[in-house]
Amino acid sequence: MGVLIVGGTVALVALLVQRAGGGGAGAAWQAALDQPDGARIAGVAASENGIGIWVQRPDGDRVLVVDPKRGRVSGEIRLGR
Numbered sequence: 001m002g003v004l005i006v007g008g009t010v011a012l013v014a015l016l017v018q019r020a021g022g023g024g025a026g027a028a029w030q031a032a033l034d035q036p037d038g039a040r041i042a043g044v045a046a047s048e049n050g051i052g053i054w055v056q057r058p059d060g061d062r063v064l065v066v067d068p069k070r071g072r073v074s075g076e077i078r079l080g081r
Contacts, residue, residue, distance in 0.1 A: 033064060033073065050074070 035055055042061070043054040051066040065075035 033053065033055070036057060036059075039055050039057040041053060042056045045052045045054075046068070048068075051068055053064045053066060055062045055064055061079040063077040063079065064073050065077070066072065067074040
């Protein structure tokens with residue numbers, strides 16, 4: 001009975017850590033950039049707070065800021081032409 005209690009406690013703690021975002025550094029995520037036809041990625045730069053993706057589009061270049069924790073675009077910087 002003691003082994004069952006300890007095993008259940010360990011499983012509960014592991015589940016809480018995983019759901020709190022500590023699931024591991026190798027966790028995969030993906031982000032859809034939703035860019036028009038003819039757009040291409042010209043460069044990528046990363047920091048711990050965000051990923052900057054330079055996108056060349058027919059209507060002008062942009063830098064998309066992606067939140068690495070959520071895997072979605074959190075901002076856009078338009079570069080003038």
